[in-house]
Amino acid sequence: MKKTAENSYGAAAGQAFDGGRDAFLQAALEAVSARFMLDGASFYEYDEKNALLRLRLRQASGVAFEHEENLRPAPGSAAARALESMQPASASSPGGRFLYCAFKFDCCDPSGGKNAVTCSGLIRLERSARRRRFSAAEAARADAFLRSFLRDYYRAEYFSLTRKYDKNVSAITELTEVFATALRVRDSFRHILAGIQTYFGFDRVRLYLIDEKNQKLKGELSADIRGQIKSISYEEIPLEAGAHRFADIVLGRSSGAFMERYKDCVLYMPLSVQGVTIGLLIVDNLLSQQRIEPQELAMLKSFGGQIALAVDNARLFDKVEELSLYDELTKLPLRRYFNQRFQEEFYRAERFKQPLALVWADVDHFKEINDTYGHQIGDVALREVGRVILANLRKIDFPCRYGGDEIVILLPQATGAEALRLAQRLSAEISELRIAVPFSKTRELRLTLSIGVSTFPQDAAAIETMLEKADDALYWVKSHGRGKIALYSDLPPANGDKAKPAPDMAQELKTSAAGGDNDAGEK
Amino acid sequence: MRGRAGKRRADNVRGGVCAGKHIMRIWLLSDYNHKKHLAFKSMLSRFSVAFPEAEAEFSVKSRRSMWESLFAHLRDPKRNPLADVMEIPQNWTELFSRLGLLAELASKVEPLARRRYPDFILKELCRHDEARAFSAPWWLEAPALFFRPGALEGVCGEPGRELASWEGFRSALDKVSAGVKKRGFRALASPYSSGAIGTADVLPRVWGRRGGLFSDDFNRATFTREETAGGIEDWLELAVSGKIELFSPDRFENGPFPVEQCAFIISSRKLPGQNSRKAAPQSRAARSGQRCAKTGARAARGGAGEFKVLPYPGCSEGGGLALVYNLAVSASSADISGAAAFVSWAMEPENLGPFTESFGVFPCFKASFEELLNGDREAGAYRKIFSAPELMPNIMAYPTAELLLERALWNLSLKIVRRDYDREDLTRELIMAQGEADYLLSLY
Numbered sequence: 002m003k004k005t006a007e008n009s010y011g012a013a014a015g016q017a018f019d020g021g022r023d024a025f026l027q028a029a030l031e032a033v034s035a036r037f038m039l040d041g042a043s044f045y046e047y048d049e050k051n052a053l054l055r056l057r058l059r060q061a062s063g064v065a066f067e068h069e070e071n072l073r074p075a076p077g078s079a080a081a082r083a084l085e086s087m088q089p090a091s092a093s094s095p096g097g098r099f100l101y102c103a104f105k106f107d108c109c110d111p112s113g114g115k116n117a118v119t120c121s122g123l124i125r126l127e128r129s130a131r132r133r134r135f136s137a138a139e140a141a142r143a144d145a146f147l148r149s150f151l152r153d154y155y156r157a158e159y160f161s162l163t164r165k166y167d168k169n170v171s172a173i174t175e176l177t178e179v180f181a182t183a184l185r186v187r188d189s190f191r192h193i194l195a196g197i198q199t200y201f202g203f204d205r206v207r208l209y210l211i212d213e214k215n216q217k218l219k220g221e222l223s224a225d226i227r228g229q230i231k232s233i234s235y236e237e238i239p240l241e242a243g244a245h246r247f248a249d250i251v252l253g254r255s256s257g258a259f260m261e262r263y264k265d266c267v268l269y270m271p272l273s274v275q276g277v278t279i280g281l282l283i284v285d286n287l288l289s290q291q292r293i294e295p296q297e298l299a300m301l302k303s304f305g306g307q308i309a310l311a312v313d314n315a316r317l318f319d320k321v322e323e324l325s326l327y328d329e330l331t332k333l334p335l336r337r338y339f340n341q342r343f344q345e346e347f348y349r350a351e352r353f354k355q356p357l358a359l360v361w362a363d364v365d366h367f368k369e370i371n372d373t374y375g376h377q378i379g380d381v382a383l384r385e386v387g388r389v390i391l392a393n394l395r396k397i398d399f400p401c402r403y404g405g406d407e408i409v410i411l412l413p414q415a416t417g418a419e420a421l422r423l424a425q426r427l428s429a430e431i432s433e434l435r436i437a438v439p440f441s442k443t444r445e446l447r448l449t450l451s452i453g454v455s456t457f458p459q460d461a462a463a464i465e466t467m468l469e470k471a472d473d474a475l476y477w478v479k480s481h482g483r484g485k486i487a488l489y490s491d492l493p494p495a496n497g498d499k500a501k502p503a504p505d506m507a508q509e510l511k512t513s514a515a516g517g518d519n520d521a522g523e524k
Numbered sequence: 525m526r527g528r529a530g531k532r533r534a535d536n537v538r539g540g541v542c543a544g545k546h547i548m549r550i551w552l553l554s555d556y557n558h559k560k561h562l563a564f565k566s567m568l569s570r571f572s573v574a575f576p577e578a579e580a581e582f583s584v585k586s587r588r589s590m591w592e593s594l595f596a597h598l599r600d601p602k603r604n605p606l607a608d609v610m611e612i613p614q615n616w617t618e619l620f621s622r623l624g625l626l627a628e629l630a631s632k633v634e635p636l637a638r639r640r641y642p643d644f645i646l647k648e649l650c651r652h653d654e655a656r657a658f659s660a661p662w663w664l665e666a667p668a669l670f671f672r673p674g675a676l677e678g679v680c681g682e683p684g685r686e687l688a689s690w691e692g693f694r695s696a697l698d699k700v701s702a703g704v705k706k707r708g709f710r711a712l713a714s715p716y717s718s719g720a721i722g723t724a725d726v727l728p729r730v731w732g733r734r735g736g737l738f739s740d741d742f743n744r745a746t747f748t749r750e751e752t753a754g755g756i757e758d759w760l761e762l763a764v765s766g767k768i769e770l771f772s773p774d775r776f777e778n779g780p781f782p783v784e785q786c787a788f789i790i791s792s793r794k795l796p797g798q799n800s801r802k803a804a805p806q807s808r809a810a811r812s813g814q815r816c817a818k819t820g821a822r823a824a825r826g827g828a829g830e831f832k833v834l835p836y837p838g839c840s841e842g843g844g845l846a847l848v849y850n851l852a853v854s855a856s857s858a859d860i861s862g863a864a865a866f867v868s869w870a871m872e873p874e875n876l877g878p879f880t881e882s883f884g885v886f887p888c889f890k891a892s893f894e895e896l897l898n899g900d901r902e903a904g905a906y907r908k909i910f911s912a913p914e915l916m917p918n919i920m921a922y923p924t925a926e927l928l929l930e931r932a933l934w935n936l937s938l939k940i941v942r943r944d945y946d947r948e949d950l951t952r953e954l955i956m957a958q959g960e961a962d963y964l965l966s967l968y
Binding site: 051053054061062063064065066067068069070071072073074075076078080092094095096202204205226227263287288289290291 | 938
């Protein structure tokens with residue numbers, strides 16, 4: 002019998018190491034019940050601070066069950082004596098025969114702390130009142146048996162911690178890679194949140210970024226416990242003290258008692274790069290109310306710098322991309338970007354046999370503006386021209402600061418007449434601009450545009466030719482007094498010259514506008 | 525003898541559970557009354573006899589452990605698989621079905637499809653979609669006041685009337701406590717408490733005062749509302765005044781029922797020995813469980829039959845709290861139809877009856893519930909208790925709100941035991957918990 006029980010315990014314990022702490026405890030209680038012919042056995046953990054015994058697992062009548070029960074041993078009772086002396090103590094009452102075996106040992110902090118923690122508790126062996134008492138010899142044997150089991154319990158704890166550390170090491174490696182490779186904003190934020198959820202599995206992770214310009218904390222993305230990611234861009238929090246808890250955290254204000262209450266299941270992690278806060282990452286277990294292990298908190302905090310850098314990198318990458326594709330002054334795309342789009346649009350126009358128009362505009366006397374009023378005024382003039390152009394285009398139109406004061410606009414699916422109408426509107430609006438020049442006599446500056454237009458397929462059958470024809474039309478306008486608009490196909494034929502004087506363009510524009518059927522540039 | 529319906533269900537079980545030799549795993553909620561586990565073990569043995577090809581095993585989890593296991597599955601489904609069938613509190617259904625963990629059962633479990641449950645249960649089954657159901661109501665209990673008429677002699681002339689209100693009950697409790705000096709005597713026992721004050725202790729009183737954790741439209745938390753806070757305070761006062769003992773050493777030594785006689789017991793279960801007149805024959809396991817369990821013997825000391833039952837004080841006109849436990853099938857089960865077939869089998873009156881009888885609760889299946897209600901020795905009292913019972917709202921944030929309250933009550937219990945509890949502590953704890961619950965509502 003003895004041998005069998007020990008064998009079964011050993012085998013069960015061995016298997017249970019892999020099944021986790023609870024499986025191990027269950028196997029041990031079953032083994033001790035069989036070995037000492039018990040009616041029941043209970044495993045209690047001892048909460049020394051509150052002097053409470055917390056039932057962890059009970060085994061009775063062939064059924065093992067967890068149960069929530071926190072009780073206090075009576076002073077002087079057998080249980081209290083066992084806890085005090087760490088020696089087995091037995092008791093009999095009308096309720097049955099009991100043997101209490103206490104244990105106490107130091108083990109690694111399961112929550113990841115550096116110091117060892119004391120693990121103590123009690124195992125209660127039970128027989129019904131009709132059965133024999135626990136003799137002193139039996140108590141000693143049971144205590145020895147349980148001590149051997151507790152050594153294995155310690156080992157089980159250790160293995161469980163080792164597994165946890167292994168998981169953490171792999172998390173560190175893989176998350177570092179995720180954060181390092183996150184580049185584009187749209188994708189990288191998703192990757193960062195998905196990475197955090199894969200390894201930590203919080204109820205929810207939310208990312209907010211600071212919008213410096215509008216002094217707001219703006220929601221970006223949220224990932225739930227199932228890893229589903231959604232936008233929270235609808236969330237905007239004024240970045241003012243007292244406006245919202247999140248704002249207070251970002252501004253470094255005191256979090257108060259409420260935050261203290263939250264600290265076990267919520268982590269608010271301001272994201273800072275070089276001392277500047279750029280956003281807020283919030284992870285929480287609010288729905289499950291499960292404690293975030295200190296070890297997880299520490300690890301996530303240690304990732305804080307990397308996450309902030311990854312977020313900042315992604316934003317910088319987008320910014321750099323924007324700078325490389327867009328002109329900062331006029332907010333219009335640059336020539337490189339335009340060339341790429343022009344090829345695409347030209348190909349589309351060819352393939353689907355759709356019209357395509359190109360408008361080439363030049364601010365009249367721009368060099369003189371710079372020379373007379375200075376580059377600052379010149380910049381203001383160009384910025385205003387850019388604003389007017391962007392405000393008047395359709396979504397499919399594509400403008401570009403081609404160089405200096407030259408602006409080119411691509412108008413997909415627009416005929417010459419439609420392009421002329423847009424050009425006229427732009428010309429009219431720009432001529433109404435008043436650029437303040439405080440130190441001049443006139444106090445203000447007015448602008449005009451010279452504009453040349455070419456179209457596909459009428460004027461050109463290739464990209465280069467189309468640009469060339471629009472430039473020709475512009476040249477014609479410049480050489481004929483500026484401030485006008487010319488469509489290449491309307492230019493008079495040249496005799497060895499690039500272009501000849503055209504008929505009254507204004508009159509022609511009116512005619513074109515009246516007969517147009519498609520409003521290019523109409524938003 | 526199995527009828528046609530039984531035969532059809534049997535075919536379902538054979539076709540489902542046994543396909544591919546899938547072993548069906550069941551998680552049962554732990555209970556203070558060990559007889560529930562034994563009765564389920566016995567039920568499963570009968571299932572195995574009826575369907576020898578079907579293999580099933582079960583384990584018992586505490587409420588907290590069940591909660592953690594469900595969330596662990598959400599976090600890492602591969603490492604933390606769910607059981608095929610799970611027993612859950614009825615008001616966890618909305619939360620875990622919305623998180624995608626529970627399979628739809630209305631089309632698979634006949635009593636659900638035919639809505640064979642009392643109306644008060646159906647009301648909270650699926651708030652937003654009457655056609656679907658993600659768990660099947662299994663058994664229910666309702667807190668009631670048990671009193672020993674002998675102990676109230678000279679204290680309470682008309683218990684039915686005088687103990688109908690909380691104030692009347694408190695007054696009688698004081699008189700009984702003052703009148704008996706016997707060592708170990710406790711005027712009031714609450715045998716199914718976990719040691720500390722918990723939500724299960726305070727919510728019946730909160731309901732009695734028409735309070736609750738959320739407003740009727742579920743737009744805000746109402747922990748600090750007078751009715752709610754007052755209900756909680758009423759119960760805390762019992763502990764502060766020593767009428768109930770927290771973390772009771774006696775309980776540790778002797779089990780849930782006091783060794784000595786007591787005058788009152790607040791319990792949501794019928795006391796051992798108080799089963800119905802038409803009690804179904806008990807299973808062998810249940811009988812052996814009774815022999816083993818100390819609780820029955822203790823409660824019966826002085827005769828469990830000596831106890832009379834009344835509605836929970838303050839709920840004499842109905843409207844008290846009923847607690848319902850459901851069976852759910854995991855959406856990730858490899859054999860959902862087999863698991864659903866087991867749920868159907870467990871709902872059958874001949875299987876459900878002995879199970880609920882064994883630990884003093886009521887079956888949810890309407891016909892069985894009504895039969896038991898009519899056949900009960902205390903039928904009058906139970907008809908009152910179940911005249912207009914209310915269930916805890918089945919909304920997503922509710923289970924977490926209960927946990928928030930549970931934590932507040934734990935902190936207060938420790939303060940009471942250390943004798944440094946003050947009314948302000950309750951207010952502070954409830955303000956905190958309410959803030960968290962409100963925040964939760966804004967998120968979910």
